[in-house]
Amino acid sequence: MRVLIPAVALVFLAPALVAADGLRAVADMKGCTNPAITGTATLAEQVTAEGVKEVTVELRMTGLADGKHAVHIHEVGSCEPCAAAGGHHDPGPAGQPRPDTASDDVPAADINHPFHMGDLINLEVKDGVGTLKHTTNRVTLAPGRLSLFDADGSSIVVHTQQDTYCDEESDLKKGCAGGARDACGIIRRVE
Numbered sequence: 001m002r003v004l005i006p007a008v009a010l011v012f013l014a015p016a017l018v019a020a021d022g023l024r025a026v027a028d029m030k031g032c033t034n035p036a037i038t039g040t041a042t043l044a045e046q047v048t049a050e051g052v053k054e055v056t057v058e059l060r061m062t063g064l065a066d067g068k069h070a071v072h073i074h075e076v077g078s079c080e081p082c083a084a085a086g087g088h089h090d091p092g093p094a095g096q097p098r099p100d101t102a103s104d105d106v107p108a109a110d111i112n113h114p115f116h117m118g119d120l121i122n123l124e125v126k127d128g129v130g131t132l133k134h135t136t137n138r139v140t141l142a143p144g145r146l147s148l149f150d151a152d153g154s155s156i157v158v159h160t161q162q163d164t165y166c167d168e169e170s171d172l173k174k175g176c177a178g179g180a181r182d183a184c185g186i187i188r189r190v191e
Contacts, residue, residue, distance in 0.1 A: 023141040025148070027156045027185030029061060032082035037063035037183050039130075041156050043148075045141040053140045057120060059132040061158060064125045064182060070163035071132060073118030073139060077153020079184035085155040089118030091145055117146055118154070122162050141189070148187050158183040 023045035031037030039061035046054050059071060074085035117138040123130045140146045148154040160180040 024190040025141055025187050026190055027187045029059075029156065029158065029183045029185035030079065031063065031183050032079075032181045034063065034182070037061065039158075039183065039185070041185055041187070043141060043187065052137055053142060053146075054135050054137045055139050055141060056133065056135045057156075059123060059130070059156070059158075061123060061125065061130045061183065062128055064123075064128065064130055064158065065160075066125050066127065068122040068124055068162035069130065069182065070159035070161065070179075071120045071123050072157050072159070072163075073120065073148065073187070074155045074157050074184075075118070075152070077155050077186045077188075079155055079186055082157065082181040082184040085157050085181075085184055089139060089148065089154055091117065091150070119163070123158060149189065154187045156185050156187060157181050 025043040027041040027043075029037075029039035029041060039059060041057060041059045043058075044056050046056065048054060057073075061069075073089040074087065075089045076084060076086035078084035078086075119138075120136065121132065121134045123132045138146065139148055141148060143149070158181070160182050
């Protein structure tokens with residue numbers, strides 16, 4: 001059975017298809033302390049028929065310990081050292097990007113995790129290789145409040161432990177967002 005799409009519908013779909021073409025980014029992932037950890041992240045923005053921007057993040061890593069590892073988009077485009085990436089990407093009037101670091105107040109001032117704009121799903125690693133594909137509408141590659149390309153850029157961080165997606169009323173359990181940083185990559189536009 002053939003389905004015919006009216007020409008009028010194609011006019012409405014065309015802007016979404018055109019908008020997705022030039023919005024791409026990559027990050028070359030490097031180990032924070034272990035040079036054997038490497039990988040690549042690719043990000044591609046697409047626009048739904050309703051006009052919602054979505055970014056698909058694909059990540060491939062080698063050299064990590066087997067198991068699950070938290071993955072987050074961080075607020076600063078810097079990885080030297082990995083702590084320079086700052087906290088989780090979470091712009092906006094109530095954004096607080098630091099879910100559980102050694103310098104946090106007790107109780108934690110930020111209990112927004114796992115609802116930061118840069119919070120992604122865990123990376124599963126088996127036999128030293130991990131792949132992840134995740135689509136989110138919490139960030140954009142295009143200009144705007146959720147853009148990863150603000151004044152100081154953004155980076156992707158892979159953590160040592162898994163994210164348990166902790167969501168507490170008053171304080172977060174230490175390490176629930178992945179703990180230490182194993183790898184970092186600065187997100188850069190692909191022209």
